[in-house]
Amino acid sequence: MFKKINENKYVQKYKELRANPKTRSLISLGFWMIFLVVAVLLVRSTMSSNEIQSEPVKDEVLEVTNYEFTYRDNLKTIFGEVYDDRMIFYFNNGKYYKNGNGIYLVNENSLEVQDMNISELNLTFSVIDDLVSQVNAIEDNGVKTYLVPLSNFIRAYEGNESEDLTEATNYNVTIQTYEKDGVVYMVKLDLSNYYLFRGLPDTGIITINYYNVNKLNDFSLEYERMLEV
Helix, strand or coil, X not given: CHHHHHHCHHHHHHHHHHHCHHHHHHHHHHHHHHHHHXXXXXXXXXXXXXXXXCCCCCCXXXXXXXXXXXXXXCCCEEEEEEECCEEEEEECCEEEEEECCEEEEECCCCEEEECCCCHHHHCCHHHHHHHHCCCCEEEECCEEEEEEEHHHHHHHHHCCCCCCCCHHHHCEEEEEEEEECCEEEEEEEECHHHHHHHXXXXXXXXXXXXXXXXXCCXXXXXXXXXXXX
16 A cells, blocks of 8 residues: 555655755745634634624523512512502502502592502512612522612612611511512512611511513503592
């Protein structure tokens, strides 16, 4: 086999050229040019591959705009529906409508404004989502736990932006979210530090369940028309 290779006319011609000092340098230069071209092509191919791999992946985030909910702690239970920033809820055998202007008792053909403040109603899906998005989660068996600074929680929960909450930054509230198929169906909040900070009785863990997420019709139109009368 080696003999046949040596007898090949191209091999013989190559040996002749290599033996000539004038053509030897040209052959070497030719090999270097081929090497450089191959190297450049390999580098470009690698860079192109890396650019494709490094493209950011867009997360498909479900935007929750409406849902039914159940709120429970050791003292009370509230059922309701949320559509954007409006809410229907049932509390102490009464039916209430809440919009950006206040809370109204729903009568048969009218709405009666109420002087009541149920802070728990501020814990909407979007508010909780904003709170947990500011901190990292600790995940265990599908449950995500968030330690939210108490100062952040108070501003969202009470809507108080002017109060000096420097001391509150030393405490956290614990929020746990439970998901199924990528959708949050339950949230638990441990507000022990909040109650302690405010000097309030501890009403226990707050549990909020969500149902029929993004499946509701806008119920507010009827009540807004009643307010216009």
